[in-house]
Amino acid sequence: MNAYKQIIVDGLWKNNPGLVQLLGLCPLLAVTNTVINGLGLGLATILTLVASNGIISLLRNQIPDEARLPVFVMIIASIVTIIELSMNAWFHELYLILGIFIPLIVTNCSIIGRAEAFAARNSVGPALLDGLMMGLGFAAVLLLLGAMRELLGQGTLFSQAYLMFGEGARGLTITVIEDYRGFLMALLPPGAFIGLGLIVALKNSIDIRLAKREPKASVVEVETPAAG
Amino acid sequence: MKDLQKHIIRVGLLLGLFAIVATTLVAFTEENTREQIKENQRQALLDGINALIPHDEYDNAILQDTLLLPPTEALGTEEPTLVYRARQNGEPVAVVMTVVAPDGYSGTIKMLVGIYHSGKLAGVRVIDHKETPGLGDKIDVKKDDWILQFEGLSLGNPPASKWKVKKDGGEFDQFTGATITPRAVVGAVKQSLEYFRKHRDELFAVTEEAK
Numbered sequence: 001m002n003a004y005k006q007i008i009v010d011g012l013w014k015n016n017p018g019l020v021q022l023l024g025l026c027p028l029l030a031v032t033n034t035v036i037n038g039l040g041l042g043l044a045t046i047l048t049l050v051a052s053n054g055i056i057s058l059l060r061n062q063i064p065d066e067a068r069l070p071v072f073v074m075i076i077a078s079i080v081t082i083i084e085l086s087m088n089a090w091f092h093e094l095y096l097i098l099g100i101f102i103p104l105i106v107t108n109c110s111i112i113g114r115a116e117a118f119a120a121r122n123s124v125g126p127a128l129l130d131g132l133m134m135g136l137g138f139a140a141v142l143l144l145l146g147a148m149r150e151l152l153g154q155g156t157l158f159s160q161a162y163l164m165f166g167e168g169a170r171g172l173t174i175t176v177i178e179d180y181r182g183f184l185m186a187l188l189p190p191g192a193f194i195g196l197g198l199i200v201a202l203k204n205s206i207d208i209r210l211a212k213r214e215p216k217a218s219v220v221e222v223e224t225p226a227a228g
Numbered sequence: 229m230k231d232l233q234k235h236i237i238r239v240g241l242l243l244g245l246f247a248i249v250a251t252t253l254v255a256f257t258e259e260n261t262r263e264q265i266k267e268n269q270r271q272a273l274l275d276g277i278n279a280l281i282p283h284d285e286y287d288n289a290i291l292q293d294t295l296l297l298p299p300t301e302a303l304g305t306e307e308p309t310l311v312y313r314a315r316q317n318g319e320p321v322a323v324v325m326t327v328v329a330p331d332g333y334s335g336t337i338k339m340l341v342g343i344y345h346s347g348k349l350a351g352v353r354v355i356d357h358k359e360t361p362g363l364g365d366k367i368d369v370k371k372d373d374w375i376l377q378f379e380g381l382s383l384g385n386p387p388a389s390k391w392k393v394k395k396d397g398g399e400f401d402q403f404t405g406a407t408i409t410p411r412a413v414v415g416a417v418k419q420s421l422e423y424f425r426k427h428r429d430e431l432f433a434v435t436e437e438a439k
Contacts (some may be wrong), residue, residue, distance in 0.1 A: 030360065063246070064239040071246045078250040082257045089261035092268040100358065100365065160371060188405050 007126060011133025018141030018196075019203050023110035028142060029192035031101065033153065036160050038146030042139025044101045045108060046132065048083065052076050052111055053131030056119040063120065072115045080106050097164055110138060141199065148195050153187035155180025272355055273340070277312055277324050279369075280342035280351045286314035286321045295431065297325070302423040304328035304336070304416060311431055320345045320432040323424070329416035333408045334358045337367065341420045345432070352378040352417055364409030374401065374410070383421045391418040 017023045024045070031037045055075055056063070063071050084102045087095040105111065114134055119127040150157060155177035161169040185191050277290060295311040303309070309326040322344045329337040337357040342350030352375055359365045366372035377400070383391075392398025393411045402410045424431065 064242045067239050067243040074250045078254050081254050085257045085261045089264035184404055
């Protein structure tokens, strides 16, 4: 069971796609200006990651090694298109909410990253778990960054929650700072980069502190982020 | 060498096979969802019409009283669209037209524009767009009140030179971080008003089917 625990720790913390692999930055930076937007992209990403990891793991013995990348791209693009069409047809309410996020997922290279690094080398169970955990780890970063930027940018949390949870959720919006005049930069792309940088720094400093407390782990692992 | 050739052919064939299967699956899904998606869009259209023209202002069957408009450059439409006509006691009240802004930030923005017989806007609603979440998507009435400001405006109010976003010297607010989207919407609404002014009588003309 240790392997499963490893997958969970990797996805949520140690190898978090948003903070360590720094994959999927394009959608991550683009939509995290509110908590609710972050949540929408997070849910859509989890769904796609689990589906693509599962299917690629199932087919891993059929996919020729030399041509695996184009095959992954085809599989992922097909999955995303099929999810989008099906949601538009049968879950139209949900589509109206999440629909705009789904095309953004195609640009998320953490999906193909997981296909290549994990799903193509592992059996279905671990691959599905890896998809779920990587998705959750990514969603957590989206939510945190969304909360930071929304709070700094417009002084609220959970604004437009009714888009996701219906009219009953109108009261969910928390105005943290009354009469806040707004801090535009937090909502614009520079705010996204700076915010993400701060979160990465925070994660690294926690890691370093943890490593100091446990002298057994002698080397502080400095993982080099891949581009993406 | 023979082996290598065989191997390359095998990989190529497998790649082709994957392409065929993937395309088939997408085509199959498209085939099976097309009708339902159309139906969903029609429902959205009905809701949109009802939001633009209050039900007590007309007494005809607005969904039957339609005019098929060929693709029209001034309205940005690339396929035939239906114009819905509202009448009270046979007198024309308003039309609801489909208008497409071709120059959104990410593709076209499809809208319903309601115009009263007098040339006054009954209102505008965006029914389909792909603008950036959190920035350009404020044109959607579910996310922001911005689109409601068109209600009651006409070509003279504000004057034609002011039918622009503020950044271009006009009257309409742009969004923080997004100018292109509102610019596209304002431009398309203005164009549709001009089109209406030129073609009002044709738009209200009673067609054979509608009689």
